Amino acid sequence: MSDSDIAARHLAAIAIAAEAGDLARRQFLDRDAMTITFKGPQDWLTQADRQVEELVVGRIRSAFPGDACVGEESGGTEASSVWVIDPIDGTSNFARGVPHFCISIAYMRDRRIEAGAILNPITGEMFSARRGHGAFCNGRRMKVSGTSDFRLATIELGWSTRRSIEDYTRLLARVVSAGASFRRAGSGALGMAYVADGRNDGYAELHINVWDVLAGILMVREAGGWTNDFLAGDGFARGNAILAGAPGIHAPLVEATCIAA
Numbered sequence: 492m493s494d495s496d497i498a499a500r501h502l503a504a505i506a507i508a509a510e511a512g513d514l515a516r517r518q519f520l521d522r523d524a525m526t527i528t529f530k531g532p533q534d535w536l537t538q539a540d541r542q543v544e545e546l547v548v549g550r551i552r553s554a555f556p557g558d559a560c561v562g563e564e565s566g567g568t569e570a571s572s573v574w575v576i577d578p579i580d581g582t583s584n585f586a587r588g589v590p591h592f593c594i595s596i597a598y599m600r601d602r603r604i605e606a607g608a609i610l611n612p613i614t615g616e617m618f619s620a621r622r623g624h625g626a627f628c629n630g631r632r633m634k635v636s637g638t639s640d641f642r643l644a645t646i647e648l649g650w651s652t653r654r655s656i657e658d659y660t661r662l663l664a665r666v667v668s669a670g671a672s673f674r675r676a677g678s679g680a681l682g683m684a685y686v687a688d689g690r691n692d693g694y695a696e697l698h699i700n701v702w703d704v705l706a707g708i709l710m711v712r713e714a715g716g717w718t719n720d721f722l723a724g725d726g727f728a729r730g731n732a733i734l735a736g737a738p739g740i741h742a743p744l745v746e747a748t749c750i751a752a
């Protein structure tokens with residue numbers, strides 16, 4: 492695949508995220524009309540998740556008919572040329588009127604993440620990255636934080652019911668005992684984009700799915716940060732632990748989280 496084919500997909504990811512963002516924003520602002528269900532305890536689903544995914548997948552299929560799509564709501568399988576979509580990441584926030592959610596779209600070729608776009612349609616922040624070409628927020632180049640003292644760091648610790656509360660509280664206790672502050676804002680994709688932009692010094696979660704983090708992994712790396720090998724083993728199909736951060740806190744973050752990186 493040529494450089495211009497990748498460039499076209501990068502631009503398409505941004506344009507499709509923008510269009511999907513309009514749909515998500517309209518639905519967020521009309522909460523009385525929102526249909527809310529649960530896939531399981533604390534696992535929210537709204538009609539917007541499905542509608543936004545349909546829009547994104549439809550646009551990708553008509554622009555790049557030979558590419559595969561894997562989405563949080565419609566599933567799909569890995570292929571050599573594959574798009575990975577989270578239509579609304581931060582659905583619990585979205586459903587409860589908290590403006591911290593996003594559309595996340597990643598493009599991967601031969602197991603290399605080539606392009607990604609993450610849009611918060613309420614703040615209007617479009618985070619984007621292309622492998623080898625940097626990461627940007629609304630056109631401004633992003634850079635991970637320069638923090639080198641773990642006692643000055645803020646780490647986002649993602650949580651879901653897919654891992655036990657004991658494992659989560661142990662992780663939290665170790666990170667805080669090592670001196671860092673923590674937050675859990677409810678969107679893994681935005682949490683990773685915030686690492687890329689130096690708003691979080693790191694992001695850790697004991698299990699997360701590929702659609703939540705693929706675009707964000709590229710952003711962190713392109714902004715000068717590091718991540719674990721999320722795709723190792725069955726990571727694409729079954730999810731994995733994620734760890735990402737700024738270079739200056741690599742050793743203490745690995746030690747505190749016990750996630751290899």
Ligand code: IPD
Binds near residue numbers: 580678
């Ligand atoms: C969840 C969010 C959350 C993360 C979970 C994800 P959803 O996705 O990204 O921050 O901690 O692992 O499942 O349900 O909001 O699309």
Ligand code: CA
Binds near residue numbers: 580
């Ligand atoms: Ca998600």
